[in-house]
């Protein structure tokens with residue numbers, strides 16, 4: 001199956017940036033927006049003026065990012081700001097996760113849907129504990145592509161040796177993790193070296209610029225096109241319509257979470273186990289000949305089956321696991337309560353919501369040393385651990401490593417309605 005270029009996501013790359021405080025994330029994002037001409041004249045003028053007022057020699061591009069960030073953060077509790085820019089080749093969505101506070105929670109939020117993560121390393125400081133933590137979280141969240149951008153190369157005289165030493169140290173650490181695709185790029189976000197154009201200051205570097213890499217990294221095959229998974233979001237039944245043509249209409253709307261669906265395919269409904277055939281697939285602009293993740297479509301089926309929100313449509317010979325005891329790695333994201341055995345929570349998995357109870361906390365994982373603390377009795381804010389949950393009704397799941405959509409979930413505190421954890425299922 002070759003993915004058609006008409007996919008709504010085919011030309012979109014989602015990426016997350018991670019780095020310690022002052023590694024240069026804001027400057028880098030500003031530079032990408034500026035050099036790809038994605039900022040508006042008035043914003044640029046404001047930034048130029050503020051830089052001049054502050055007596056800064058250069059136009060401080062970080063002001064651009066920080067300004068946007070401040071705007072976004074007003075009145076909202078999520079700390080991840082999303083930014084958009086485009087080049088003729090691709091559209092980009094950046095999840096900008098501030099490095100200073102709540103790093104783990106923010107990074108989990110930002111990276112969970114990312115195709116690629118950029119870890120910024122200050123060339124003068126080399127690999128820090130934070131860099132290792134970011135790399136570990138990237139692999140835990142199965143971000144398929146990782147770029148280590150060694151920034152501030154201008155402050156180390158564009159030294160090849162400095163770059164190579166950082167590359168070697170990181171590669172050694174990375175060998176303990178499962179990183180699919182790892183790229184190192186020496187940059188200066190401030191001066192723009194190797195950000196959009198290859199730099200004359202690094203003649204020893206024969207790779208591509210960061211933007212070129214972002215534009216060309218191959219993401220189409222990262223998606224699961226094998227296991228058909230269609231969690232039903234809405235049942236469309238305009239039975240009250242006076243239009244006789246619509247009287248018998250029944251459609252199942254949702255977002256494809258895996259595989260490829262085509263009219264004529266035999267499909268199975270879960271939990272009933274009944275099989276039927278797809279008669280038509282409707283996209284936003286009418287009938288389509290196939291659908292794959294992450295397209296939002298409406299399926300029409302040959303037989304009348306009792307299907308509701310939260311149900312799953314798959315292929316008869318390739319089904320997700322139906323489980324009520326769920327083993328998962330979770331990242332706890334709440335500062336007012338902790339996760340403890342017997343905690344009662346609401347679990348949201350694809351379009352299904354169920355009540356859940358923590359049966360077991362097996363261990364808490366130290367993200368810096370990868371040490372497992374089996375004596376842990378709770379998970380606090382930003383802590384990661386392996387747990388078993390018991391849910392009140394079966395969920396149709398896949399291993400997170402096989403499908404991030406059907407393998408991921410969130411936990412919600414019923415009293416406050418806030419998201420308290422993100423989880424990755426192991427089956």
Ligand SMILES: Nc1nc2c(ncn2[C@@H]2O[C@H](COP(=O)(O)OP(=O)(O)OP(=O)(O)O)[C@@H](O)[C@H]2O)c(=O)[nH]1
Nearest residue numbers: 021022023024025026027062099151152188189190
């Ligand atoms: N010399 C030099 N300075 C840089 C470079 N990139 C960033 N800086 C400087 O490093 C400082 C921190 O940069 P920021 O972009 O604000 O850092 P940040 O990582 O976004 O920091 P937070 O937003 O606080 O997380 C600023 O003074 C930048 O001008 C670079 O490539 N070379």
